[in-house]
Amino acid sequence: MKKLTLAILALISVEAYSNVKLPKIFGANMVLQRGKPIPVWGWADPGEKISVQFNKQTKTVKADKSGKWMVKLDPESAGGPFTFLVKGKNSISLNNVMVGEVWVCSGQSNMEFSVSGAINASQEIAEAKYPLIRQIKVSHSIALTPKDDIASGEWKVCDPETAGDFTAV
Numbered sequence: 507m508k509k510l511t512l513a514i515l516a517l518i519s520v521e522a523y524s525n526v527k528l529p530k531i532f533g534a535n536m537v538l539q540r541g542k543p544i545p546v547w548g549w550a551d552p553g554e555k556i557s558v559q560f561n562k563q564t565k566t567v568k569a570d571k572s573g574k575w576m577v578k579l580d581p582e583s584a585g586g587p588f589t590f591l592v593k594g595k596n597s598i599s600l601n602n603v604m605v606g607e608v609w610v611c612s613g614q615s616n617m618e619f620s621v622s623g624a625i626n627a628s629q630e631i632a633e634a635k636y637p638l639i640r641q642i643k644v645s646h647s648i649a650l651t652p653k654d655d656i657a658s659g660e661w662k663v664c665d666p667e668t669a670g671d672f673t674a675v
Contacts (some may be wrong), residue, residue, distance in 0.1 A: 526550045526594035529654065534600045535661035537640050539608045540584045547576035550594045559591040560603070569594075602663070604638065611675065622670035634669030641672050 528548040538544050538560075546558050550569040557566045558577050565577040586604035591597065611617050621630055642659045662668040 525596040526554070526556060526592055526598060528592060528598055530656050530659050531642070531644075532590070532600065533642070533659075533661045535602045535640050535663050536590075536600065536642070537604045537606050537608050537661075538582065540605045541581050543581055544579040545576060546579060546592070547574070548592065549573045550575060554594050557591075557593040559589075559593070561588050561605075604640065606638065611673065613675075617673050617675055619674045620670060621672050621674045624674045627670070631666055631669045634664050634666050634672075636664040639664040639672075643671070643673075 526548060527550070528546075532546070532548075544560070546565075548556070550556055550573055552569055552571045552573050554569045554573075554575075555566060556569060556575050556577070557564060558579065560579055561582060563579050565579060567575050567577045569575040582605040584604075584606045586606075587602045588605070590600040590603045621627060621634070624630060640661050640663055642661045644656050645658045647653065647657055662671070664672060
């Protein structure tokens with residue numbers, strides 16, 4: 507029984523590693539910057555062929571010996587929604603992806619001040635029907651060296667269910 511358990515765990519760990527993986531900054535509902543080359547990167551098995559499809563583009567690359575890969579999609583005009591597809595030994599499909607303006611906002615309490623704490627919050631939240639506005643909140647992280655990925659984050663579309671957690675700024 508012990509040998510069977512070890513064999514199953516070994517197969518699971520090989521399967522888990524062999525899947526194409528994207529950093530958490532890529533997700534359904536994301537916004538990609540218009541008018542600029544779009545870098546897409548991730549991890550896979552060393553030497554694995556990766557295909558990235560977006561709008562009318564398809565780019566391919568092979569993962570390097572450490573399993574890292576990167577492609578640059580050609581600049582896109584504002585628009586969407588599109589499907590973003592990454593294929594290797596597995597496939598990752600991200601829906602409702604837009605191309606437009608991406609603003610990176612950083613700060614302390616001013617950026618963390620949410621709509622739910624603003625004046626007239628109830629009215630603002632109830633009227634928040636802005637499907638072209640999206641936000642990803644990246645969790646706090648302290649590091650002495652650059653990170654390959656963010657700890658957590660999920661792209662949200664601005665609507666009455668999500669607007670209360672959006673930054674009020």
